[in-house]
Amino acid sequence: MRFAVMGSGGIGGYYGARLAAAGHEVAFIARGEHLRAMQRNGFALRGPAGDVELPSVVATDDPSTLAPVDVVLFCVKLFDTEAAARAIVPLLARGGCCLTLQNGVDAIERIAAITGPGSVMGGAAYVSAVIESPGTVRYNSAQPGIRFGEVDGSRSPRALALRDACRGAGFDAELVDDIRTALWEKFVGLATNAALTALARRPAGVVYHDPDLLEVARASFAEAVAVARACGVPMAEDMVDVLVRRHQGFPKDMYASMYHDLARGRRMELESLSGLVVRKGREHGVPTPVHATAWACLKPFMEGASG
Secondary structure (H helix, E strand, O other): OEEEEEOOOHHHHHHHHHHHHOOOEEEEEOOHHHHHHHHHHOEEEEOOOOOEEEOOOEEEOOHHHOOOOOEEEEOOOHHHHHHHHHHHHHHHOOOOEEEEOOOOOOHHHHHHHHHOOOOEEEEEEEOOEEEEEOOEEEEOOOOOEEEEEEOOOOOOHHHHHHHHHHHHOOOEEEEOOOHHHHHHHHHHHHHHHHHHHHHHOOOHHHHOOOHHHHHHHHHHHHHHHHHHHHOOOOOOOOHHHHHHHHHHOOOOOOOOHHHHHHHOOOOOOHHHOHHHHHHHHHHHOOOOHHHHHHHHHHHHHOOOOOO
């Protein structure tokens, strides 16, 4: 299959490198020194489930120079969604689809408003990865994977082909019937993990094991679960306990990507994480004091150092 990775940082870099190593045609869309390093030296992926070395890769900052593809792996930050969606329209010209692996729960609608109905599949990425140095991504998840699906729940030929390509590349890909619920199931944990690792400036090994921080995390999970239910998304009765156990199993040195953005003075996705929980909570009359505190305390840093 032919792939383009729109946003070749930690998430896009991981999945793109695995697919390229398995023999698929993969073009990486990136910018800055990360792009220049890939153009000079190729791409390196390093982590506990094995390394990948790609001595030469197709890498550009201009998607219009690439031929149409079967799948665009859409991995940009949420605040870049509309601009990036406009840039990939030519890549979908021959019936290709966009698989969004972004954080949040509203990306499908935002992208499809630009690329057209039926052009987007939703996906949730389950890997912790970061650009270690230009041209190199390091991941610390032992068993990375994705959950994805068509908006209408169908098991389309393109979805089945993508599932098989991902599994053949060495990472799990689960095709789900209800992608909206799958996205919210990830989001309720992600929004808390982003907020608390950024607020505490400490990794999962502290946030979910210190008894006082754990109580804050539990309350934060409960808020997001309540908001999901108010939005009509089914959540298991024991979802909070499930999330606590899951997060206590995270690598002890793992931070959410929003923490890394905060630490590096970069723009953050706060508005689409805790900010969304707060807005939806107000809309549906659901109290969200933990996420409201995270929103208020981190908002002054949301635009990064330049803000």
